[in-house]
Amino acid sequence: MPIEFDDVAVNKASIIERSIKRMLEEYAADPKLSDFTHIDALTLNLERACQAAIDLAFHRCLLRKLGMPQTSSDAFRLLERSGLIKKETAQKMTAMVGFRNVAIHEYQILDMDVLRAIAGGGWRSLVQYLEDLGLRIRPL
Template sequence: MSSDNVGLNKAAIIERCIRRMREEYGADSTLSVPTHLDALVLNIERACQAAIDLAMHIVSKEHLGMPQSSAEAFKLLQKAGKLDGPLAVRLSGMTGFRNIAIHQYQDIDLDIIHWIMAEGWLDLVAFCEALELRIKP
């Protein structure tokens, strides 16, 4: 995979994951069926990881700094003028959700899942658009 394809591939992963998230949430918006909830959380986690990977790739490719954390990569993109402040803050917060999903699944707050499905997923779309990567989830 060439460096130019990394962005396209990560955006495609985000697009695919958002579609799956919406399918799973549509099938069980009460989050009461463990199979749907597991699939939903897994796809949220994958979308978050793809966004983190994309941010890290751009920071590295464009020599924007040395992020000490996943969240810092979004802050460096903001500093470089690639993301607006509020979006960078929300994407930085997304890394915290990803960590909880990976390491402490039983502690996931279902209200956060509902928020992600109501509006949080749009931040992933906005992130791709800010990087001139169009997706159609």
């Protein structure tokens, strides 16, 4: 069952699209992740994209009356159980949001290999998440 195209859904998809574009620009400018300014900008845009994905998940859960998620992981699980997103998508989104939490709350232990993996292609999980919900973006 695809998502209804309400203003919230379209806005969150737009934020994710814009954030992915910025992440890709920053990664292209510093693929070795050696410059703190590029790392910081990449991380900030990852956080923005993840927050928009979380907001969209909570929005869908509430509109569809799937329950009140207590965490972002709960929200993705509820969407998966209801058939709105695939199990693999829910798992990848939960992992990405977990990394986002580390990046935001404990920046000093940020795993550059994980950041590189997200910037190098892991961001496609965000695109898949939106596609599962019936939304299309063009991050490239």
